[in-house]
Amino acid sequence: xxxxxxxxxxxxxxxxxxxxxxxxxxxxxxxxxxxxxxxxxxxxxxxxxxxxxxxxxxxxxxxxxxxxxxxxxxxxxxxxxxxxxxxxxxxxxxxxxxxxxxxxxxxxxxxxxxxxxxxxxxxxxxxxxxxxxxxxxxxxxxxxxxxxxxxxxxxxxxxxxxxxxxxxxxxxxxxxxxxxxxxxxxxxxxxxxxxxxxxxxxxxxxxxxxxxxxxxxxxxxxxxxxxxxxxxxxxxxxxxxxxxxxxxxxxxxxxxxxxxxxxxxxxxxxxxxxxxxxxxxxxxxxxxxxxxxxxxxxxxxxxxxxxxxxxxxxxxxxxxxxxxxxxxxxxxxxxxxxxxxxxxxxxxxxxxxxxxxx
Amino acid sequence: xxxxxxxxxxxxxxxxxxxxxxxxxxxxxxxxxxxxxxxxxxxxxxxxxxxxxxxxxxxxxxxxxxxxxxxxxxxxxxxxxxxxxxxxxxxxxxxxxxxxxxxxxxxxxxxxxxxxxxxxxxxxxxxxxxxxxxxxxxxxxxxxxxxxxxxxxxxxxxxxxxxxxxxxxxxxxxxxxxxxxxxxxxxxxxxxxxxxxxxxxxxxxxxxxxxxxxxxxxxxxxxxxxxxxxxxxxxxxxxxxxxxxxxxxxxxxxxxxxxxxxxxxxxxxxxxxxxxxxxxxxxxxxxxxxxxxxxxxxxxxxxxxxxxxxxxxxxxxx
Numbered sequence: 001x002x003x004x005x006x007x008x009x010x011x012x013x014x015x016x017x018x019x020x021x022x023x024x025x026x027x028x029x030x031x032x033x034x035x036x037x038x039x040x041x042x043x044x045x046x047x048x049x050x051x052x053x054x055x056x057x058x059x060x061x062x063x064x065x066x067x068x069x070x071x072x073x074x075x076x077x078x079x080x081x082x083x084x085x086x087x088x089x090x091x092x093x094x095x096x097x098x099x100x101x102x103x104x105x106x107x108x109x110x111x112x113x114x115x116x117x118x119x120x121x122x123x124x125x126x127x128x129x130x131x132x133x134x135x136x137x138x139x140x141x142x143x144x145x146x147x148x149x150x151x152x153x154x155x156x157x158x159x160x161x162x163x164x165x166x167x168x169x170x171x172x173x174x175x176x177x178x179x180x181x182x183x184x185x186x187x188x189x190x191x192x193x194x195x196x197x198x199x200x201x202x203x204x205x206x207x208x209x210x211x212x213x214x215x216x217x218x219x220x221x222x223x224x225x226x227x228x229x230x231x232x233x234x235x236x237x238x239x240x241x242x243x244x245x246x247x248x249x250x251x252x253x254x255x256x257x258x259x260x261x262x263x264x265x266x267x268x269x270x271x272x273x274x275x276x277x278x279x280x281x282x283x284x285x286x287x288x289x290x291x292x293x294x295x296x297x298x299x300x301x302x303x304x305x306x307x308x309x310x311x312x313x314x315x316x317x318x319x320x321x322x323x324x325x326x327x328x329x330x331x332x333x334x335x336x337x338x339x340x341x342x343x344x345x346x347x348x349x350x351x352x353x354x355x356x357x358x
Numbered sequence: 359x360x361x362x363x364x365x366x367x368x369x370x371x372x373x374x375x376x377x378x379x380x381x382x383x384x385x386x387x388x389x390x391x392x393x394x395x396x397x398x399x400x401x402x403x404x405x406x407x408x409x410x411x412x413x414x415x416x417x418x419x420x421x422x423x424x425x426x427x428x429x430x431x432x433x434x435x436x437x438x439x440x441x442x443x444x445x446x447x448x449x450x451x452x453x454x455x456x457x458x459x460x461x462x463x464x465x466x467x468x469x470x471x472x473x474x475x476x477x478x479x480x481x482x483x484x485x486x487x488x489x490x491x492x493x494x495x496x497x498x499x500x501x502x503x504x505x506x507x508x509x510x511x512x513x514x515x516x517x518x519x520x521x522x523x524x525x526x527x528x529x530x531x532x533x534x535x536x537x538x539x540x541x542x543x544x545x546x547x548x549x550x551x552x553x554x555x556x557x558x559x560x561x562x563x564x565x566x567x568x569x570x571x572x573x574x575x576x577x578x579x580x581x582x583x584x585x586x587x588x589x590x591x592x593x594x595x596x597x598x599x600x601x602x603x604x605x606x607x608x609x610x611x612x613x614x615x616x617x618x619x620x621x622x623x624x625x626x627x628x629x630x631x632x633x634x635x636x637x638x639x640x641x642x643x644x645x646x647x648x649x650x651x652x653x654x655x656x657x658x659x660x661x662x663x664x665x666x667x668x669x670x671x672x673x674x675x676x
Contacts, residue, residue, distance in 0.1 A: 074574055108575030115574075120567040125589040134585070135575045186575060 021092030022049035023226045024073060024111070024194050029086040031068050031077060038300035042068040044250035044307075045086070050194065055220060055227040057237045057258070059273070060247030063296050066230045067116075069247075070196045074111055075103050090194070109139045112187035116199035118180035122171040128182050129155075129167030135189040154185040159211055177208035184212065188219065196228045201236065213240050234277050238262065246270050249297045249307030256333030266335040268312045306337070314339055396669045403665020409658030413651070417474035424472065425456060426465035434469070434623050436462030442641045458643040460633070466643055470651045472625035477655060480541060480610035481603040487545025489599055492552025493591070497583055499553065500560025507557075514550050522547050522609065523616070530618045540619040544606055551598055559591045593670040600663035604656040611652055627652045
């Protein structure tokens with residue numbers, strides 16, 4: 001199974017690449033959908049960077065902008081109604097200004113994405129093998145019998161038994177878990193540098209989920225790809241994450257190393273999330289699970305100041321007026337909350353009210 | 359989490375990995391059998407299929423079956439002494455002309471069989487033309503949306519508001535009445551239902567996650583249209599086209615009846631109906647049998663098309 005480590009590096013964009021640039025970098029990303037009911041501000045100034053070989057978990061409740069962030073990194077957000085501002089840089093190259101052909105060569109080739117719903121992510125009228133082979137041949141890196149061979153190899157790698165016999169089956173002959181593995185095989189077909197898994201295991205049962213998570217970490221170790229793993233399951237986060245970013249109201253409110261964040265959550269929202277997990281809450285000696293009061297914000301009408309203040313148990317007058325800047329401590333643990341206790345003031349750019357540069 | 363020693367391959371024990379290698383690709387056969395058994399269960403569809411097949415065989419084998427065929431260069435040798443001979447079971451009828459003869463003494467059966475061949479051409483060629491135009495416009499209109507969609511939708515509205523007969527008279531008056539023009543005129547007026555249906559389906563399919571997944575793996579618009587969306591619309595196209603064949607046959611016969619289609623002496627069912635109408639009181643068989651053949655052909659295709667629609671409609675199986 002190690003036979004298919006990349007023999008050559010991707011050449012599509014490497015010539016003009018800045019070698020010091022992070023693998024994938026989001027810089028004050030804004031995504032707004034202009035609807036008839038008003039502008040939906042799905043993503044609000046998200047900034048973070050993904051390094052090669054790391055697994056970054058993006059967590060947050062439904063509608064916090066996780067998936068839109070992921071989709072915008074492949075320019076998959078429909079425009080219109082979507083309006084994207086800010087920059088998304090892949091190896092220093094802004095995806096927003098890349099040409100159609102450059103985007104197409106990045107898609108699948110450099111950045112692979114796994115969608116949430118395995119049931120609807122495969123075209124029902126083509127064979128499973130055909131769809132894997134299509135992903136392989138679409139970037140002219142494999143062809144003919146070689147592609148078929150590699151398709152079998154990939155499908156075996158993601159744990160599909162008897163892969164060569166099942167190549168000619170149709171998606172309806174596969175279970176949900178098997179289809180999700182096929183989706184992973186397709187996403188990994190061209191050995192991307194970045195894998196974005198958009199709730200890739202949410203629809204799977206726990207045993208399959210464990211296998212898929214193991215597979216992703218193994219592949220990361222093997223190929224050194226960077227992974228953005230979107231989930232709302234802290235169990236999954238604890239299992240695979242190197243770093244965690246917590247999203248709320250279209251913004252990253254806290255992020256840091258996984259241990260630092262779990263042991264010392266600084267944002268009231270992160271604290272609330274961790275406090276509402278049955279296992280950890282009981283361990284901490286709680287009698288009752290602590291739910292976060294209130295509703296997620298209406299994305300057409302975000303609260304002023306800190307987007308979390310209407311639900312925050314520790315909200316102060318100042319929170320209503322201004323979004324807290326990003327405070328960074330020595331461990332690169334960042335939080336956007338005035339109650340950041342011992343955190344020193346962040347660098348200058350943070351005082352602009354949103355975003356930061358590392 | 360699971361046992362750290364377990365690999366994803368462990369799951370092979372729980373799934374049928376013992377499938378013999380020769381079962382690869384049985385999917386096609388099973389699906390074909392499934393469709394066939396659904397078809398045989400529907401009696402009307404089977405009846406339609408049998409009638410359609412019988413008519414196809416009669417049409418394609420007309421030179422073999424026809425007792426009084428035309429000369430190889432397509433001339434119908436009439437024999438005026440034998441004109442208006444009734445079918446063989448009536449008084450004065452002979453087995454030489456089983457269904458009687460027309461005003462020029464040509465066999466009604468033979469001419470009807472050759473008429474079926476023309477009906478087949480008149481049924482399928484316009485459907486091909488209409489299908490290609492309609493499906494392409496529907497896919498493009500639904501997929502790209504925006505001004506493209508607006509323009510195509512307005513053209514559809516415009517075409518729908520033009521009466522077919524009037525349009526056909528105008529075009530054929532300019533181009534001349536012959537088989538080619540007839541087929542062309544029908545073809546370029548029949549694409550509207552394809553466009554409307556395929557546009558609607560494209561609108562819903564293009565938002566499916568598998569299309570986004572294909573886009574995310576670098577597929578181009580044209581690839582997505584051809585390989586992603588089009589195959590998902592084929593069952594609708596098949597149903598519309600089948601039923602459209604029957605419609606188009608009747609339209610063609612109707613236009614020929616009005617003198618806008620095939621001209622004599624070619625054996626055309628519509629033409630025979632038109633001429634036979636004049637002799638309905640004295641020689642009923644002249645108009646009756648061509649009409650019967652046309653009706654059976656159209657009925658067979660319609661029954662089959664209805665059955666096909668039911669089978670391909672997922673709700674039917676519930």
